[in-house]
Amino acid sequence: MAVNVETLEKLERKITLTLPVNVIQSEVDARLRKLARQVKMDGFRPGKVPLNVVAQRYGYSVQYEVMNDKVGEAFASAANEAKLRVAGQPRITEKEGAPEGELSFDAIFEVYPEVKIADLSGAEVEKINAEVTDDAIDRTVDILRKQRRTFAQRAQDAAAQDGDRVTVDFEGKIDGETFQGGKADDFQFLVGEGQMLKEFEDAVRGMKSGESKTFPLSFPADYHGKDVAGKQADFLVTVKKIEAAHLPEVNEALAKSLGIPDGTVDALRADIRKNLEREVKFRLQSRNKQAVMDALVAKAELDIPNSSVQAEIDRMVESARADLKQRGIKDADKAPIPDDVFRPQAERRVRLGLVVAELVRTHELQAKPEQIKSHIEDLAASYEKPADVVRWYYGDNRRLAEVEAIVIENNVTEFVLGKAKVTDKAISFDELMGQQG
The missing domain is CATH 3.30.70.1050 (Trigger factor ribosome-binding domain)
Known part of the structure; x- marks a missing residue:
């Protein structure tokens, strides 16, 4: 019937x-x-x-x-x-x-709606690329050296300078009153590494062991300690010890300590290059995928089901509550979170999901087992025991499904880049890694 x-x-x-x-x-x-x-x-x-x-x-x-x-x-x-x-x-x-x-x-x-995707040859996508430079490798070597630095006490009359580790006593007062977190004894920090506010570092730089100094310090308006944010304090600081940092030489001993089997500096640099190139690959994929998805949404015409949007909002609210709970917020599960906060993002996700599903179905862009395997091996390669990480992924269907979704999105990205008007743009390694300035 x-x-x-x-x-x-x-x-x-x-x-x-x-x-x-x-x-x-x-x-x-x-x-x-x-x-x-x-x-x-x-x-x-x-x-x-x-x-x-x-x-x-x-x-x-x-x-x-x-x-x-x-x-x-x-x-x-x-x-x-x-x-x-x-x-x-x-x-x-x-x-x-x-x-x-x-x-x-x-x-x-x-x-579910009928999804109409306009001719992708008219879509404009900016595709970025970046190279791992020798300078990036040099800086990574320096970071590894800093992680293995040792400290030796300086002479009594030596002045504290950038790179030194200083041990200090300090007490800060606002309007003559000591405040919470404003007093410490035998406190250690590295000068010039941004561990303390700039005015504090500037005051200690140049001081000698045994010296004391008072100085004013203005807390930024966005300082994490709400009670003192935007206020001015007066600090008394006493330097008790100054230690100079010693960085290990870039040699075979360093390479061996970093787990390089043949212990040569060339092999160390090659290993660093391989790891940085893997990270660059993942970041480029992510950035270019975002550009492709933006172009896809602009080229697609469809109505979106309210029930799917509401289900996505419910998931996002649940995730937000779980995040609040993890941060120790009391009664996080009852926190009033209006749906409208997440509605635009939820609508975009649902729209994008339907468009991607339509492309996957019509152009057979499903994730192949060998693609999933290759992606998992890429993810595992940076760990000490890659085989264990591979087994970890294959031991859980939920984790496998997450990898499969990423591979499908990568397939869609490559498909669209093959059809669209693509403008290549080279950016620096630092810009890609978010180290501008």
Whole structure:
């Protein structure tokens, strides 16, 4: 029998479902009989509880279950018959005035839209690229040396300079009152590395061991300590010890300490280059993927299902609450988070998801097993025991699904770049890694 599908607006549809009462009743009876054989009730031996007693106790809940199941089956069957791609859950309400011996229900629901993607040859995409330079390798070597530096006490009359580790006592006061976090003894920090506010570092730089100094310090308006943000304090600081840093030489000993098997400096630099190139590859993929997705959204025409948007908003609100809870916010699960905060982002995600799915379906851009394997091996390569990391990914279907989604997006990115008007733009390694200035 043909299913009558009524269009309400845009993606909203309605179909009427009809169920014979006797089919529901016979299923209720069958479930109650099965329950009677299993249920335990005071005063009756197991399996010997009379059917009418079971029906009295459980009849309503069994009736409710059966109705839910049968209406769900009828809806799925009708949607399948009408070849509808249903988005979200239907809203089902019972209709009045059904014929004798029948129950009638209205099911209102949304369908997935038809996605129209304009000719991608008209899309303009800026594709960035970047190279790993010798300078980037030099700076990485310096970072590795700093991580392995040692300290030796300077002479009594030596002045503190950048790179030194100083041990100080300090006390700060605002309007003559000491404030929380404003006092410490035997406090260590490295001069010139931004561990302290600039005015504090400037005051200590040039001081000698045993010297004391008072100086004013203005806390920035956006300082993390809300009680002192934007206020001026007076500090007394006493330098107790100054230690000079010693960085290890760039030699075979350093290479070996960093796990380079043949222990040569060339092999160390080659290993650093390989790791930086892997990071550059991932960052370029991410940035170029974003540019492609922006172009795709601009080229696509579709209505988006409200139910899908609401489901995405619910996920984002849940994630925000989990984040607040992790940060120790009290009653994070009850925090009032209005849907509208996430609506634009949720709508974009749903729109993009539908457009990507359409491209994947029409151009067979699914993730191939060998692509998933290659991506996981790339991710694992920077770890000490790559084989363990590979096993970790393959040991969990959820983690595998996350990798598969990334590979699909990469496939879509490559497909669009192959069709669009692409402008290549070279950027510096520092700009890509977010180290401008």
